[in-house]
Amino acid sequence: MIDINFGSLFTVELLHSYYKDQLCPDFNILPSNQTVKTLGGHQIIARQYSNQLITGVNCNGKINPPKPFTAIETGAQFTFFMQLNNPLFFNYTNLSSATPGKIYYFTNRNNNVSNGKTFLSSKIAVYNAANTYAPGDLVSNGTGITYRAIGSSKPGNTFNLTNANHWMVVDKNQYLTEADALKWMPSISAYQFASPQASVNISVLGYDNIATTYTQSVFSKTIAFANPASSFPLDLSFLQSGKYSLTVNGIQQWIYINDELSDSKTFAVIDIFNDASPVSCNLIDGSGALINPAPHYSIYFLNRATIWKYILASKQSGNINDTANLYHFANPASVITSLTPIPLSNKALNLKLTLNNHDYSPIACADPQRLVTITKGTDTYPCSEIFLNF
Template identity: 30%
Template sequence: MRYRELFTVEVLHDYFADGKAGTMLFTPTPSCEAAMAGAGLRAKSYDNRLYVIAQTQDGLKPFRDLPQPGVFSFYVQPADADFFQYSNLPLNSTSGMRYYFSNLEEAVVDGKNYLHKRHPDFNAANAYTVGQFVRSGTGNCYECLVNLATGTSTLNNTSQWRNHGKVSYADASHGRSFTGSIASMPVSPASDHVFVEIFGLNATSLQLDVLQMAMSWTYEKPVSSQPISLGGLPEGMYRIRVNAVDNLRYYASDNLWTDNIGLIQIFTNATVPADYQLLDGAGQFRSPVFSIRVAAVSPLWQYVARTDAVKKVYDQTANGIEFETVAPFTFRSKLPVPLQEKAYDKLAMEYNNSDPPDPTRKTEITKLTVPGYRNKRAARKDNTDYFISEIYLNY
């Protein structure tokens, strides 16, 4: 009996020179382990990839039928504890928010089958905040560099937006609330009567529109939250409607989500988008590669000199990083700059310690050390929240 790849998941990261996110750990959920065993599948994590392989006799089709409809679910966690320090991907590990990726999104960009939905189309009438991503009419991804009020945004303005090309990134919009068997649901506005409906996945439409249960409570005084037991339901995503207000919750009975950054779900349903199907119409292997891409964090780069002999910090390349003097001995990039594993080597400073001052005696010191993620801290500039990554110069 031979094996062949059924599907692969790769995690990409712009911080690294090779584009790979470093070692990622993929852990099947208990229900996924059972489903894989029944279908003759094996899973292996290697480097930045998850490989799921299937038994086959002829090399064309799986030896055993895949569950139909079915789903394979894997928790994902970076091996590097510093992962979020160099990633433009916020996560509060103490909260119930985790990232959710699936092959239901149909987000093919430049030949890559992403497991996170496409970024929203740019709209000049919208307001935007630092770090947000949008998509242009030509399919390019742009990152917002400054807070922008409604009607003030232009995509080709490089002081407002950075063009990343034809890519797509995981971002905060892909976060979902995860819960164990008891979900605490908000009641808004507060009410003395709470009516709850729970909807599960429709295997045909792939919408959360199948009513699983309905219940109600009446109290003497208005309440602002309602605990709900999900213990009788299979693990998965649910739409929980509380007094006509919808909330999404992923129910995981094992609570393994607390030790991971997110969950990947690969569905086998016949209604999965064509590019995301595991098998073709004849039941033969397609062996798709699914992608998750993470952007590098973009702080303001700041240099603090020891003396006034440092006159300026600058980029030696045309149209490079622009710096401004923001305080005595302090030079800061005007816009946030992505951090990279491979150091940028075109920054220099003008040094002149002549006394009395003599402009002809200035010295150019090149290849300045660039800021890194370990020097990063939160700061505000022009009423906008940024990160600043700082270097102290011994001059």
Template identity: 25%
Template sequence: MININYNRLFNLRLAHTYYKNERGGGLKLKPTRDTLRILRGGKMLFKTIPFGVTILYRAVEGEVTPLVTLPDDLTLTFSLEAENKAEFLNITDLDETPARTYSASDILYFTNDPAPASASTDPEHPEEISHQLLDGIKNSLFTYEFSLGSAPEEVLIRVRNAAGTPVSFGKKVDGDPLPTTLTLSKKDDGSYDRQIDLRNKPTGRYTVTIRNTADDTTLREERFYVHDKLASRDILGIVDITYDSGTELLYDDTEEYELRFSRKETIWKYFIVNKNKKVRFSTENLSINDLGSPDYSSINFTREGPEPHPAVQINGLETVIFKSDDPIPFYEIPKTSIQLEKDPGDIVLIDNLPNPSHRGVVKKQGGILESEIYVFI
């Protein structure tokens, strides 16, 4: 009887701080067709595990030596998809930096650091992979169109690969490569465009840079992932797990990776609407008192404007507005014990004010995210 022995190459798990125990989110990782081809050729298997995936390789019976040895320089690519993309975007902070914020056309990009110092074989302390924001996915042959506010007559354009090396824009009619720097002239409508042919280049990240003709100022820069099969799909992101021949980590101990997502936090803004005339504002006042609850700290709420608000009425009714002094993180476990009280008498009108809907619209006011909650009393 022949025993078939498989060893784990790596585990790749998903974590999200919105969920209890940080597990959940309805995210799926799928290998690309090229990656499936590599796995089949290398006698490898792709399997789902709780909150992630694993890659296994077939080994010589009773050993860890692979039955088929793949090159040490290896990249395995996976698409990242969300079962409910709108809900995921509502609860997740996807900004790369304060200056580089997420927009609907962006793609999340994850890649490990192939250096041995970053690798982890400890499931309790995996290598955390944070995301970069790319400006989209392109086919290997595409036309890059853009406009500039200053609209100079001519600009320089370059394309660089993930290593930062300039690449050719394609080939001339005679088959020779085009230069790595081209000059573009402004069109009659004030825009610019250039066909970029990367069909003889590897899939992966590329950066398009626009410079002035003096070549001392960057006027525009965008980062794309080039992949013909993924360009037409509505995916959330791309994950590259890379091995470098210099590290000799391929077929070593099982590596542990984790894609970590952080929950959004917003200012909670309550609109208390005096629908049933429970408050006489001539003699009574409203306040919000947060008693604190498990998994949350107590937050102070401050009234915005007079009581009732002179400029805001909901359905023509008197309205009082309260805002949290600090942002409150989204969490799948509701925040309880936020009380609406009436003075004098410290009368509790509502024991547990509602939390904002995590499927609702989040507004940005002065660069700060706000969630609006409407309460009729």
């Protein structure tokens, strides 16, 4: 008799603050071709259910805690591709628009634990008065609270996190940012210089399992050209698929190499590793048994905040007020705009329009279907226009 007893190996959940239940349904999650082989060789199943990727491994159920029948070796890598299935995603998500060749990269090697969750995105940087910030940028206050910039600031014209005209408290979660974006490169490519070069110095750094940082030298080479060249063939086909730091003639960039992406429209890559350290990479314990509870990883998207612009059909002056008194508007007017950006959500706010001594509530809220831009002071914001038939 065959003993089949699947135990939970790890779970990845996709969350989005735009949705009132926070569950993000906007992606299909698929294993890479190599991961399909790895899963089969270890008797692991991986299935997507709604917003979660759930994996289970066939174990010896007579042992407590259960152990996988096929040992999961240190350094085992499980790669999954996130494919976007909602064309409006960037309209309501606090990210820049899609750029050809750019992908986001999520991994448990980021060791990003906050608010009782283990996030696969990189840690949000702590606020630094020496940096320049634009509306939508995220920072941490250093004690686990995330803030969103609602006004620009720069060295010599700084506004700290207590300035409510420039910063809005989000919560204690960690959200992905453009710091999680990498340049996808095929393993063999034509590297273009900004101007002709007489030679090229190439340096590639990979992940160091001991230091748990990308400081391990995996490739270094200098090539002298017979004549100044505008490009050269960059061959990195000997590298394992993954994230690397590439420096060419002193210019550093983060790259992701995986030739499976050449014909796909992948939004992001998820890399789950079984490493001895950090703890976020422990899929099994020191004896090779499953961890209880199994690792549960999170990827959290933050909703975009926009200026809300109400346009009254009657062209008469009215007032719009938030009954919760969280957001405020430039009243009275026939075209009424919010004083600060308001996060988009499919959970409506309770707003009230007062026009000709009559109250109308609730009124329509902004949706992601239509976005324009609006300039307030020196900043340009995404703007949601809402037409009211009053």
